[in-house]
Amino acid sequence: MSDDDHYEDEDYTSDDDSEEEEEEYEPRSSRKGSSGKKRGRSNSGSDGRRGGSKKKTSGSAFIDWEVEVDDDVEDDDNDIEVEDNEFIVSGETDLPTEDADDRRQFYQRRFNPDHEEDVDDFEKRYIARLSRMHAQDDYELEEVNEVDQQALLPSVRDPKLWLVKCAIGREREVAVCLMQKIIDRESEFKIRSAIALDHLQNYIYIEADKEAHVKEAIKGMRNIFAYHKILLVPIKEMTDVLAVESKAIDLSRDTWVRMKLGIYKGDLAQVVDVDNVRKRVTVKLIPRIDLQALANKLEGRENVKKKDFAPPPRFMNIDEARELHIRVEHRRDTMTGDYFENIDNMLFKDGFLYKKVSTKSIVAQNITPTVDELERFKRSSENGEIDFADLSTLFANRKKGHFMKGDAVIVIKGDLKNLKGWIEKVDEENVLIRSEMKGLPNPLAVNERELCKYFEPxxxxKVVSGINEGATGMVVKVDQHMLIILSDTTKEHIRVFADHVVKSEEVTNGVTKIGYHELHDLVLLSDLSFGVIIKLDSEAIQILKGVPDRPEVAIVKASEIKYKIMRKTNAQDRYKKVITVKDVVKVIEGPSKGKQGPVVKIYKGVLFIHDRHNLEHTGFICTKSSSCVLVGADRIVDSFSKFGSLKTPGQVPPSPRRCQGADMGYNAGAGGRHRGERRDDNLLVGTYVKIRLGPFKGYRGRLVEVKEKTVRVELEAKIVTVDREAISDITDNVATPSQYNMGSQTTLHPSRTPLRPCMTPMRDSGATPIHDGMRTPMRGKAWNPYMPMTPHRDSWEDGNPGSWGTSSHPYDAATPGSGWANSTPSRSSYSDAGTPISNANAPSPMTPSSASYLANTPGGQQPMTPGTDLDVMSPDIDGDAETRFMPGILVNVHKAGEGRNPGVIRDVLPDGSCIVALGYRGGGEKVMATQSEVRLVSPRKSERVKILGGKYGGSTAKVIGLDGSEGIVRLDDSLDVKIMNLARLGKLVL
Amino acid sequence: MFFHIVLERNMQLHPRFFGRNLRENLVSKLMKDVEGTCSGRHGFVVAITGIESIGKGLIRDGTGFVTFPVKYQCVVFRPFKGEILEAVVTLVNKMGFFAEAGPVQIFVSKHLIPDDMEFQAGDMPNYTTSDGSVKIQKECEVRLKIIGTRVDATEIFCVGTIKDDFLGVINDPAAA
Known part of the structure; x- marks a missing residue:
């Protein structure tokens, strides 16, 4: 390290690189040397020492080398293995040259291979020496002033720094090689120093007057890329090269730190002793020692090297060690007077490993030990409880701006310990607090370190840092600096440090909004399933999926959410009472049986109920609407009778805005998706109709607009205005949409029931053979007034909210006995009318002239206007759908808000709902779809179909031709060719 | 704590209810709308006891709805921090137990249950003292002190303690 030949020989002659270099070296002038020295020294922070080195004469040309290289090498000293390296230890002796002799002697002794001296001995001697030197330094400190400092800065006359590229990881080696070269060929080199910085990979700095000197010096060195350009460091930046950001790491006893390297990397450690001079700290760690391996090693047996395996942290059990015949020495530490167990030169106490490490190998800033870590650490204290007073050390490195005016704080250190107060002002380190204690000056200045936030049960x-960041809750217990919080979201206890929380009036469920997603939003996921967001996290979103009967929580990323489902729908409970959002329902069957709560979301007949007693999924329950009963339904009905059929206020259009919304939907045809009443209006637009009455009788055309009483029909010739009643849907259905929406209902509704009976015979007689064919036995079922008709009703309800916005509802509701919320007789009759098969047809008997309906039937059947989209509009499809759907046919599932998804019917439930496997081949997820949501896919020519009704119901056939709304099929079994309505043909998926 | 106060609310009424029974309709709608609701300021509206006044109705443009300002007397229940309440235990789990005092739900954390009471899991989870003399389980009536309240838009949630003198089980129907 120094100009000590003995040392060089011992340590570096073995360096083969250095032997190859034959270059000259010229000792630096002391002036330059000191300038470089100064820069290097800013590291040590001791000006005094710089002063000392300044006096250094040219005789000690290698001192600079020592400084730089030492520092570098010391950086290496991060691991216990390196620790025994004397070279590094010697690096600590960065001493003025006054006692160069002494040092030389020291080195000689030290690096003499024969000299087997105990490391402890060295240390002791070192400490003695250092303390001596240190005293001197302190003395000299006074002599340094600003001007002196300025004078030390490099100028144009000084040698320059050159940036030389070298192999990664070889920076130090290169520097050392250069040193060796210079030692060997002292006079040949003109470079002054070489600097390898820890933080700078791939480069070293060489100090020299000319680039040529640098080139000369590096010539032939294998780790230097000589062909690479040598860069000059601008003078201004020269100081920066060597200036080390003085991280004022205030390591004091009991500080929590983390290890940077080695098997303990990332482990929490506690500082037990600090040696500022030597930049060493003794830390307390939970040892990661494989006792067996240790025993093997001590017995000289070969250990299977498992480099990448770090034994789990475990407290050292001395007895266990003894059992493995590991020699355990019980020794007293000379410095502290404590007793340690010494195993293989490792010190243990109370199961902890006491380890001396360089300050560089630990991270002391922003250490926030988790509660668990601390708990483990504190294990060995008597009762296993965390000594919270000790935790005050945790706050040593909290971030700035930690305290805010108004915070309640408690003093945790010093005379005023346990004094409570409120922060008045924060001044950097000092905090002015106001306390209620009498006799104390107010405000009182206290060091920030001595304060801790204070909370009361x-x-x-709100937790603002740490792992639980973002959570809010109520403090239920204060255990000194540890708080136990009852989380708002999870209703679980969270343990946090008082330091990590702030008082918050805000009631959040942790994070309530991330991006577009808000807590408790109903969302559609990319896999077409839906659910309610029950927890938001920065990384993931927890969703309670809309799978009734079994709570399924999906953890998804925000990107997996397709969109938020905004639509508000209704559903029916078990007794066909209408459930709207906010209604309180009780679950009467399924796994959530007995739970009760307000409905938060409704989607596709699935209810999301918030039961505050339910601790799982933040209180959310997902269930089918049909397994719930409306709580207090009687009361609601009562109130309805009082109020007519006024539903919950939400139902009544409260403001023009709503109406507008509905109108918009109307005009935009958004309602087309929905079925039932509203659909009549909206879906009719665009349908082909035939005018039954008036001067345009017999005309056909496309509906372009539907008004309350009239519709506008674009005749195939021209657009005319006709009475609304005077049209019929060409697709076999008499379109009388107005009926539901108009005041005439009063008479219409009652008339419906009486009329119905005559409808069936009429149809029977008037039906064409094909028509006949569609009347399957099941049809009778559909007509059965007692049959549950959930699906249709469902969709009927679906259609409501929007249409209520229009004028239709109030009138409707005003009709005595026909209020839909009144689920009593009139309702059921109405429902009957709504049974699928009659859905579209039912209105027809109500038209003033039912005969016209009759007359219409045969004709209406056949000349289906080409191009009519069956899926969208043909009411007879969904109308008849209930009993006709059969497994194995391809359908489109129209779920609200999802558009259409192709799927294959797998099963048809008695109520007409289908279990549909999504995908063209039915390979996807199975979903339940009410029949109203299922539309047939029209088969194309030469496709295989299943006949969905009539005489041939269930048989398979092949389409051999299409003719408008008719399909010409050849039955598979009889090979007969039949003409069937396309609506009776389901595309078969094999 | 219960309060008898006068509140005001703007009621919207559909024109169809205009007529002889307008007032009746209005009142019953008010009851339906208001009773059982919770506001952060006043707490739960337990019952409407009377109508102070019904102002002049204002027809809203576009809808025909009429807005009546209604002043009504009602009994409200609002829990306060520090208040002692008697409540019925509704749920016991390892975190503590939930109790209800009328519409208010109160959670008593296990940290706020005397230390000598231990959680016993099982069919009927409960907290029992070491000698078994006191048992907190579902349906138990407890006297507790509220240490904190959280007011949501639709409910008030309280955290209570029974770790204090004269607090705890007052009646256990299961034991009786």
Missing amino acids: GNFV
């Missing part, structure tokens, strides 16, 4: 807090 019942306080509302």
Whole structure:
């Protein structure tokens, strides 16, 4: 290290690189040397020492080398293995040259291979020496002033720094090689120093007057890329090269730190002793020692090297060690007077490993030990409880701006310990607090370190740092600096440090909004499933999926959410009472049986109920609407009778805005997706109709607009205005949409039931053979007034909210006995009318002239206007759908808000709902779809179909031709060719 | 704590209810709308006891709805921090137990249950003292002190303690 030949020989002659270099070296002038020295020294922070080195004469040309190289090498000294390296230890002796003799002697002794001296001995001697030197330094400190400092800065006359590229990881080696070269060929080199910086990979700095000198010096060195350009460091930046950001790491006893390297990397450690001079700290760690391996090693047996395996942290059990015949020495530490167990030169106490490490190998800033870590650490204290007073050390390195005016704080250190107060002002380190204690000056200045936030049970807090960041809750217990919080979201206890929370009035469920997603949003996921967001996290979103009967929580990324489902729908409970959002329902079957709570979201007949007693999924329950009963339904009905059929206020259009919304939907045809009443209006637009009455009788055309009483029809010739009643849907269905929406209902509704009976016979008689064919036995079922008709009703409800916005509802509701919320007789009759098969047809008997309906039937059947989209509009499809859907056919599932998804019917439930496997081949997820949501996919020519009704219901066939709305099929079994309505043909998926 | 106060609310009424029974309709709608609701300021509206006044109705443009300002007397219940309440235990788990005092739900954390009471899991989870003399389980009536309240838009949630003198089980129907 120094100009000590003995030392060089001992340590570096073995360096083969250095022997190759034959270059001259010229000793630096002391002036330059000191300038470089100064820069290097800013590291040590001791000006005095710089002063000392300044006096250094040219005789000690290698001192600079020592400085730089030492520092570098010392950086290496991060691991216990390196620790025994004398070279590094010697690096600590960065001493003025006054006692160069002494040092030389020291080195000689030290590096004499024969000299087997105990490391402890060395240390002791070192300490003695250092303390001596240190005293001197302190003395000299006074002599240094600003001007002196300025004079030390490099100028144009000084040698320059050159940046030389070298192999990664070889920076130090290169520097050492250069040193060796210079030692060997002292007079040949003109470079002054070489600097390898720890933080700078791939480069070293060489100090020299000319680039040529640098080139000369590096010539032939294998780790230097000589062909690479040598860069000059600008004078201004020269100081920066060597200036080390003085991280004022204030390591004091009990500070929590983390290890940077080695098997303990990342482990929490506690400082037990600090040696500022030598930049060493003794830390307390939970040892990661494989006793067996240790025993093997001590017995000289070969250890299977498992480099990448770090034994789990475990407290050292001395007895266990003894059992493995590991020699355990019980020794007293000379410095502290404590007793340690010494095993293989490692010191243990109370199961902890006491380890001396360089300050560089630990991280002391922003250490926030987790509660668990601390708990483990404190294990060995008597009762296993964390000594919280000790935790005050945790706050040593909290971030700035930690305290805010108004915070309640408690003093944790010093005379005023346990004094409570409120922060008045924060001044950097000092905090002015106001306390209630009498006789104390107010405000009182206290060091920030001595304060800790103070909370009381019942306080509302928000966690602002640590692993639980973002959570809010109520403090239920204060255990010194540890708080136990009852989280708002999870209703679970969270343990946090008082330091990590702030008082918060805000009631959040942790994070309530991330990006577009808000807590408790109903969302559609990319896999087409839906659910309610029950927890938001920065990384993930927890969703309670809309799978009834079994709570399924999906953890998804924000990107997996397709969109938020905004639509508000209704559903029916078990007794067909309408459930709207906010209604309180009780679950009467399924796994959530007995739970009760307000409905938060409704989607596709699935209810999301918030039961505050439910601790799982933040209180959310997902269940089918049909397994719930509306709580207090009687009361609601009562109130309805009082109020007519006024539903919950939400139902009544409260403001023009809503109406507008509905109108918009109307005009935009958004309602087309929905079925039932509203659809009549909206879906009719665009359908082909035939005018039944008036001067345009017999005309056909496309509906372009539907008004309350009239519709506008674009005749195939021209657009005319006709009475609304005077049209019929060409697709076999008499379109009388107005009926539901108009005041005439009063008479219409009652008339419906009586009329119905005559409808069936009429149809029977008037039906064409094909028509006949569609009347399957099941049809009777559909007509059965007692049959549950959930699906249709469902969709009928679906259609409501929007249409209520229009004028239709109030009128409707005003009809005595026909209020839909009144689920009594009139309702059921109405429902009957709504049974799928009659859905579209039912209105027809109500038209003033039912005969016209009759007359219409045969004709309406056949000349289906080409190009009509069956899927969208043909009411007879969904109308008849209930009993006709059969497994194995391809359908489109129209779920609200999802558009259409192709799927294959797998099963048809008695109520008409289908279990549909999504995908063209039915390979996807199975979903439940009410029949109203299922539309047939029209088969194309030469495709295989299943006949969905009529005489041939269930048989398979092949389409051999299409003719408008008819399909010409050849039955598979009889090979007969039949003409069938396309609506009776389901595309078969094999 | 219960309060008898006068509150005001703007009621919207559909024109169809105009007529002889307008007032009746209005009141019953008010009851339906208001009773059982919770506001952060006043707490739960337990019952409407009377109508102070019904102001002049204002027809809203576009809808035909009429807005009546209604002043009504009602009994409200609002829990306060520090208040002692008697409540019925509704749920016991390892975190503590939930109790209800009328519409208010109160959570008593296990940290706020006397230390000598231990959680016993099982069919009927409960907290029992070491000698078994006191048992907190579902349906138990407890006297507790509220240490904190959280007011949501729709509910008030309280955290209570029974770790204090004269607090704890007052009646256990299961034991009786």
